[in-house]
Amino acid sequence: MATSSYFPERSALALPVRDTSSPASPAAGVQSRSANALSARITSVLSASYADLEIRDALETLDARQIQNTAETRRQLRLDVQREVVRCNGDIVKDFGQVAQQLRRIGSAISNLNSFCDEMRTHIAEANRDTSPVLQEATSLIGQRSQIEAKQHILAAFTSHFFISDIDSTILTSTAEPVNEDFFQALTRVKKIHHDCQVLLGTEDQRLGLEVLEQSSKQINAAYQKLYRWIQREFKTLDLENPQINASVRRSLRVLAERPALFQSCLDFFAEARENILSKSFYAALTGSASDAQQLNAKPIEFQAHDPLRYVGDMLAWAHSTTVSEREALEVLFISDGDEIKRSIRAGLESEPWLRTESDEEIFDGRKALDQLVSRDLTGVVRLLRQRTEQVIQSHDDATLAYKIANLVSFYKSTFVKLLGADSEVLELFNNLEGSAMRQFRANMRDHVATVQSDLSVAPVDLSPPDFLEEALQMLKVLAKSYDTSVAAVDGSGDSFQSVLAETLDPFLNGCENLGKGLEEPGGAIFAINCLLAVKTVLSVYSFTADRLGEMDDTMGEHKAKLIEYQTEYLTQTSGLNALIDALSGISDSPDSLKTIPSLEIFKPEALIGVSQHLDEFLPSALIDAAENLKHLQSRSLIQEITEEAAARFCENFEFVESKILAADDLLYYHEDADEAVDERTPTLRDLFPRTSGEIRVLLS
Structure with missing residues (x-):
């Protein structure tokens, strides 16, 4: 596009200044209107938006024509455009004249075709009048043929679906034919026919459905009877290890199960055969x-x-x-x-x-x-x-x-x-x-x-378990081992074995108890413990005898208490301490009662010195002598335990005597209220009986 402007400079278009002081005149009015129109035109041009599509298209057209922005060009532009428009319109009119000529030719051809079509319609109408009866008869025959063919297809389909061939009927009902895949296929087909007869029974004419249903029912019943007899024959010689026979019989049983009565009869027959x-x-x-x-x-x-x-x-x-x-x-x-x-x-x-x-x-x-x-x-x-x-x-x-x-x-x-x-x-x-x-x-x-x-006679001299108990324990070992290897011991309760113990052990333990009653103490308790120890040795290896072992421990505890009491009495008697204990049994803890202790016969100096000397002679061999009383007890640990418990009780008795002696001395010789007449050279009870409880415990430990 040329760089020169299409519009004159703003200075060239400057409007003259109106002289408001001069008087109005016609010429001045005309000049004033011209100036206003030009001003409006300029204002319109200047206010136009160059973004408008029409202006842009116009400018592009001018630019494409390479038109220079001159005064001559601007004056001739409208004439040139109109001239070009007239020329284009003339070309269009010429082209439309050729089109009209061609249309006239086409109209003539169409008129000829219409005349030919009218002639053909006339001939066709005459032909239709001649062939219409023939076509109607042919259409009727074709319809009848279609109906016949449809009926033939229906009849063929009905026959193939609701009837089986004579060969299949023979396979299904004849006992001469084997029970194989063909038999089961034929049976499946007949059962389907029997089931589909419900459709026929739903029609208005049920005679055909009843006939087919009756025929299929007879064939099915005959087939199941054949299958039933065949299975019975197979059961007589059935080899359970043969997988092929099992497969055929298994399938037959599955099919025969649809007749529960026949199936149960086969099971009964099979059970009898097996x-x-x-x-x-x-x-x-x-x-x-x-x-x-x-x-x-x-x-x-x-x-x-x-x-x-x-x-x-x-x-x-x-x-x-x-x-x-x-x-x-x-x-x-x-x-x-x-x-x-x-x-x-x-x-x-x-x-x-x-x-x-x-x-x-x-x-x-x-x-x-x-x-x-x-x-x-x-x-x-x-x-x-x-x-x-x-x-x-x-x-x-x-x-x-x-x-x-x-x-x-x-x-x-x-x-x-x-x-x-x-x-x-x-x-x-x-x-x-x-x-x-x-x-x-x-x-x-x-x-x-x-x-x-x-x-039963008497207990053994060595107080060991008698022979009949040893024999019973040997038998009990066998029974307990047998029970331990059985399923009854799995639950761990051992309840069923308690009845065995009642039969095999309790009578012999009762016999041992009767023998022990005839023995003097501590023989009876030792004999009872020895018997119980022998029984525990046998039963302790089994968990299902825990309850009985607990009962036996309680019984052994009673006999053990008797032996402890016996040993305590032995230590007290042998040591001479029993005389002091008997004398002090009537002494209370009151001062007046304690002051009477020296006046007791056993607490006189000569007697108390004799008891003290006898105690000193007893202590060195006290435990050995006491253990000798239990030498027949077959548990060394139990002998030691009983003896130690008896020694502990003896020490408690000695502490009782010592406490009374010290209390009496404290009142008589060391208390501030003691009698002044008592000579200081008079020996105290402690001087006459010098052993202490600590020394006793050391010597008997």
Whole structure:
């Protein structure tokens, strides 16, 4: 854009100053209006915003034309623009003339096409009038054909869905055909047909639905009867170790569970078959007489187990091993598929609600049913096991053997509880056997006790436990060891062992107590303690005898107190201190009573000196002599403890005598109110009896 301004300088456009003093004239008025218009024009131009788009476009157009800002250019600018506009309008008119010519040609072509279309409409209308009947007939035939084809499709679909082929019917109902995958597929299809018949029964014409329902019901019942008979045949020769047979039988049982009555009948048949098989196997394991060409690799139990306890243990071990194997095999057979059988039984009860009882809270508990089935399978084994075990129990008079058998049976009972549950019928066998063994144990023990009581005479000279107690303790060791290895000791209470102690220990302890009553003291207490020590030695190694050991400690404490009292009396008598104690028993702590002590016969100088000398002779060997009284006591620590306690009590008695002597001397010789007539050369009681309690404690320590 040129740098020259489009507008004249402000100075060139300066307005003349009006002379207000001159008078008004026409020429002056015209000049004044011109000046006002020019001023307004200038003001308008100056107030215009150069940011306006129109002004900017105008300026850009002027700049593009390279127009110089001169007076001539400004005068010709409007004429040039108008001339250019006229020229452009002429070009546009010329172009529109060509367009109008082309439109006239197009209009002529359209008129020709319209005439051709009218002719074609005429021909088409005539053709429609001629072909309309034919088209209507063809449309009717096509509609009929579509209806027939739809009916054919419906009939084919109905036939394929609600009917099975003769081949499938033969597979499903014929006993000559095997029970395989084809059988189960056919059965599944027929059950679906039976279920879908509900749709047919919901229509107005129910005759077809009833016919199909009746036919499918007959086929399903025949299939379940075939499956039921097939499972029974398989159960007769079922090998529980064969996984392939188990798989087919397991699937068959799952399907048969939809008929709960047939399923339960199969279970009963299976239980009877397995009971017979297990009974024969157990008898063969006992005697070695294998049946059905059965070969035994192990030696028969009756030939191998010569010891009665091992014989019973081997039978119980065989029963336990068989139970574990039977449970594992039946678990795979009946409940390996989760809740499939339960769902099948529920479906069967829904289809046959008359089979449900009011008490059926649980439709089918797989674990419980398995435990019951295994228990039923073991019925024959349990019967034979009970007979053989009771024969062993009743044919032996050894009480320890009967108790060991009872513990062994108790151990296996706890094992079978874990395997079959607490409600299993098999546990009744163990309860009966355990009760029978314990009754035999008590009977044998009472016979033994009666025999021993008839032979009781006197206690041994050395006051040691008698032979019958030693024999009873040897038996008790065996019984306690057997109990400790049994399950009954696991709870730690030991309540069941208390009855054993009542039978095997209490009668012999009572016999020892009766023998001790005939002995002089301290023999009776020493004999009782020796017997209790021997019993404690046996029982102290077992935790389940803690209660009885506590009772025995209390009894030993009573006898120990008697020995302490005896030893204290011995020390007091032997030392001569008892005479002083007896004399001082009537002296109180009052001054008048204490002053009478020197007048007592035993406290006269000669007598008191004699007691003091006798005490000095006694003290050096006092403890040895006292311990000699307890030489038959079989616990050295207990001898020392009893003797030390007796010596302590003797020192307390000596302190009593010493306190009285010192109190009397203090009143008679050292008190300010003492009698003045007493000669100072007269010896005091302390002079006559110089031993102190401290010296006594040192000598007897």
